[in-house]
Amino acid sequence: MTAIEVKDLHKRYGETLAVDGVSFTVAAGETFGLVGRNGAGKTTTVECLLGLRRPDSGTVRVLGLDPARQRRTLAQRTGAQLQESALPARLRVGEALRLFAAFYRRPADWRRVMEQWDLEPMRDKAFGDLSGGQKQRLQLALALVGDPEVVVLDELTTGLDPVARRDTWTLIGDLKASGTTAVLVSHFMDEAEVLCDRVAVFDRGRIIAMGTPQELIQQTGTNSLDQAYIALARAAR
Amino acid sequence: MRPFTHLAAMELKLLARDSGNVFFMVALPLLLLILNSENKTLTNFLPGYIAMALAIGGINTLPGVIGSYREGKVLRRLATTPISPLALLGAQFVAQMVLGLLATLIIVGAGILVFGVDPPRHPLSLALAFLLCSTMANTLGFLIASVARTAISAGVMGLMVMFPSIFLAGAAVPRGGLPESVQRVGDFLPLTYGVTALRQGWFETPTLMPFLLLIGIIVICTAGAAFLFRWDR
Numbered sequence: 001m002t003a004i005e006v007k008d009l010h011k012r013y014g015e016t017l018a019v020d021g022v023s024f025t026v027a028a029g030e031t032f033g034l035v036g037r038n039g040a041g042k043t044t045t046v047e048c049l050l051g052l053r054r055p056d057s058g059t060v061r062v063l064g065l066d067p068a069r070q071r072r073t074l075a076q077r078t079g080a081q082l083q084e085s086a087l088p089a090r091l092r093v094g095e096a097l098r099l100f101a102a103f104y105r106r107p108a109d110w111r112r113v114m115e116q117w118d119l120e121p122m123r124d125k126a127f128g129d130l131s132g133g134q135k136q137r138l139q140l141a142l143a144l145v146g147d148p149e150v151v152v153l154d155e156l157t158t159g160l161d162p163v164a165r166r167d168t169w170t171l172i173g174d175l176k177a178s179g180t181t182a183v184l185v186s187h188f189m190d191e192a193e194v195l196c197d198r199v200a201v202f203d204r205g206r207i208i209a210m211g212t213p214q215e216l217i218q219q220t221g222t223n224s225l226d227q228a229y230i231a232l233a234r235a236a237r
Numbered sequence: 238m239r240p241f242t243h244l245a246a247m248e249l250k251l252l253a254r255d256s257g258n259v260f261f262m263v264a265l266p267l268l269l270l271i272l273n274s275e276n277k278t279l280t281n282f283l284p285g286y287i288a289m290a291l292a293i294g295g296i297n298t299l300p301g302v303i304g305s306y307r308e309g310k311v312l313r314r315l316a317t318t319p320i321s322p323l324a325l326l327g328a329q330f331v332a333q334m335v336l337g338l339l340a341t342l343i344i345v346g347a348g349i350l351v352f353g354v355d356p357p358r359h360p361l362s363l364a365l366a367f368l369l370c371s372t373m374a375n376t377l378g379f380l381i382a383s384v385a386r387t388a389i390s391a392g393v394m395g396l397m398v399m400f401p402s403i404f405l406a407g408a409a410v411p412r413g414g415l416p417e418s419v420q421r422v423g424d425f426l427p428l429t430y431g432v433t434a435l436r437q438g439w440f441e442t443p444t445l446m447p448f449l450l451l452i453g454i455i456v457i458c459t460a461g462a463a464f465l466f467r468w469d470r
Contacts, residue, residue: 039365050316050317051316052313052317071316072319072321075317075318075319076319078317079317080317082313082314082317084310085309085310085311085313086309086310086311086314087309087311087314088251088305088306088309088311089305090251090254090255091251093248095247095250099243099244099247101320102240102243102244103240103318103320104318104319105319144319146319152317172284197275208463
């Protein structure tokens with residue numbers, strides 16, 4: 001079954017062509033990675049998946065719905081963690097989870113999500129007082145509190161220390177095991193190699209390579225996705 | 238609880254948690270009331286204090302809150318959930334009105350019960366004046382948030398509109414005591430008509446004009462905010 005289908009997506013901001021003919025499909029239950037440097041079109045692509053931006057042309061379907069037209073219906077079944085998004089500084093961890101759970105018709109038990117993500121000890125702490133890693137963990141928990149079928153995680157571990165990054169990987173592993181479809185945006189290749197079933201390599205608004213991490217490594221005759229990415233990016237120039 | 242009710246209750250809680258905000262909205266008008274309590278015509282001051290509390294919340298606090306929600310991408314974050322980011326603006330509006338009502342009840346209660354101010358002569362007209370004055374202050378706040386580029390500039394602009402308003406519109410000091418030229422400046426301030434409507438409802442004779450002017454200002458501010466507001470900067 002296909003969870004996400006993107007066909008010939010184009011998006012331009014004024015003079016800048018942010019996404020220039022991107023196509024891919026993500027199967028239900030798959031963890032799909034969008035990798036590439038900053039400004040390669042990854043974030044614009046996921047914003048189109050979430051209905052935050054309207055494509056100039058091309059089609060986007062998530063769970064069979066058009067995000068640009070059916071954003072709110074789709075949002076009942078998806079969860080997202082965005083780059084650099086904050087919450088009101090005085091909102092407390094427990095309150096945020098409970099509030100977000102109230103937005104969904106069939107949410108997960110927010111208390112369980114709070115425990116799963118080890119947020120219970122900081123339940124009464126205000127968002128503004130959390131460390132970077134704690135904020136990230138809360139954002140992830142909020143992306144999952146609606147019990148989504150598809151999650152979009154943009155720069156999952158940016159700004160996290162190495163231990164917190166590894167902890168997050170473990171939690172994403174649990175998420176995969178539960179059958180949730182996940183789209184991961186990252187510029188850490190080690191992370192994409194470990195977590196993603198397949199990755200799409202973005203470069204200047206296009207996908208220059210797509211496949212399992214192993215396929216991309218073999219295709220380039222390298223030893224890691226990191227090296228494979230560099231080889232692919234160089235070849236594209 | 239329905240999502241919107243939940244959101245509005247949370248916004249109210251967050252406003253109440255901001256002690257500076259609560260101090261300005263409740264303690265400052267109350268302090269003025271106490272300072273003027275020896276005055277024989279305290280009734281002349283009380284309606285202005287209600288307008289003052291509403292102006293502090295709607296014109297000063299609200300733009301800063303909305304500005305910070307936009308800057309911190311809270312509005313964008315909400316757009317990925319089933320709730321519309323517009324609901325957050327609505328929740329802030331409702332929360333400001335409820336907090337304004339609580340401030341009003343405290344100020345009015347103290348005035349009547351402690352300082353012996355005569356109760357309002359036209360309670361229904363006063364209630365309508367409260368609703369329109371609160372709505373006007375909040376929509377003016379939204380307009381300021383729409384024009385400002387950053388959270389800090391929204392807060393500063395709110396302060397710059399709120400301060401002249403409370404002094405020149407007759408909220409902190411009745412206009413009758415102001416110099417003639419300063420009174421004319423007040424004619425151009427939206428809050429003046431809120432004060433007038435509240436005073437008429439309390440101890441004068443209610444007229445249609447201030448209500449119509451308030452509705453006009455609300456329509457203009459809402460249209461301006463709807464046209465100028467950007468979800469992202």
